[in-house]
Amino acid sequence: MKALVTYYSQTGNTEKLARAIYEAIHVEKELLPVQDVKGTVGYDIIFVGFPVHAHSVPAKLFPFFKGLPDGQNIALFCTHGSLRGGHLPKQALEHAVGLATRAKILGTFGVRGKVDAKIIEALVKQAEHRAWAEEAQEASNHPDDDDLVDGKEFARSVLAKIGR
Numbered sequence: 001m002k003a004l005v006t007y008y009s010q011t012g013n014t015e016k017l018a019r020a021i022y023e024a025i026h027v028e029k030e031l032l033p034v035q036d037v038k039g040t041v042g043y044d045i046i047f048v049g050f051p052v053h054a055h056s057v058p059a060k061l062f063p064f065f066k067g068l069p070d071g072q073n074i075a076l077f078c079t080h081g082s083l084r085g086g087h088l089p090k091q092a093l094e095h096a097v098g099l100a101t102r103a104k105i106l107g108t109f110g111v112r113g114k115v116d117a118k119i120i121e122a123l124v125k126q127a128e129h130r131a132w133a134e135e136a137q138e139a140s141n142h143p144d145d146d147d148l149v150d151g152k153e154f155a156r157s158v159l160a161k162i163g164r
C-alpha cells in the first residue's frame with residue numbers, strides 16, 4: 001500500500017494542508033510538489049491539492065490530471081479564499097473531477113486559505129472576482145488548526161474507503 005500526496009501551492013496554504021494530510025497517513029507515503037512528481041504509476045491512492053484560481057483549477061495542473069492512469073484512486077483537496085462549503089470552491093473541485101476523467105475519485109475537500117491583501121484589493125474591483133474576493137477578506141487566519149484537523153480526518157476517511 002503506497003500513497004502519494006502531491007500539491008501545487010503558490011503562497012503555502014495548500015502546502016500546509018498537504019502536510020497535514022500527509023501526517024495523517026500511516027502507510028508507505030510520499031509528499032511532493034506536483035512539479036517534482038516523476039510518475040503516477042504504482043500508488044494505491046494519490047491525494048492532489050491545488051489553490052482555487054478563477055473558480056477553477058490552475059492550468060499548471062491540467063497535464064497532471066489528464067495523465068493519471070486508468071482507474072487510479074485519487075482524492076482532491078483545495079484551498080480557496082471564499083467561504084468554506086460554498087458553491088464557488090465546489091465548482092472548482094468539480095472542474096478537477098472533470099479533468100481527471102480516467103481516475104476514480106474517492107473524496108473531495110476544501111478549506112479557506114488567506115489571500116494577499118493587495119490581490120484582494122485589485123480583484124474586488126473586477127466583476128467576475130468580486131464575490132469571492134469580498135469573502136476572502138475574512139480568510140486571513142486560514143488554514144487554521146481546525147482546518148488542518150479536518151484535513152486529517154478527510155485523509156483518514158479516504159483511506160478507510162480502500163481498507164486502510
Ligand SMILES: Cc1cc2nc3c(=O)[nH]c(=O)nc-3n(C[C@H](O)[C@H](O)[C@H](O)COP(=O)(O)O)c2cc1C
Nearest residue numbers: 009010011012013014051054055079080081082113
Ligand atoms: C490569481 C488568483 C486567483 C484566485 N482565484 C480565487 C477564486 O476564484 N476563488 C477563491 O475562493 N479564491 C481564489 N484565490 C485565492 C486562493 O485560492 C487562496 O489564497 C489559496 O489558499 C492559495 O493557495 P496557495 O497558498 O497554496 O497558493 C485566488 C488567488 C490567486 C492568486
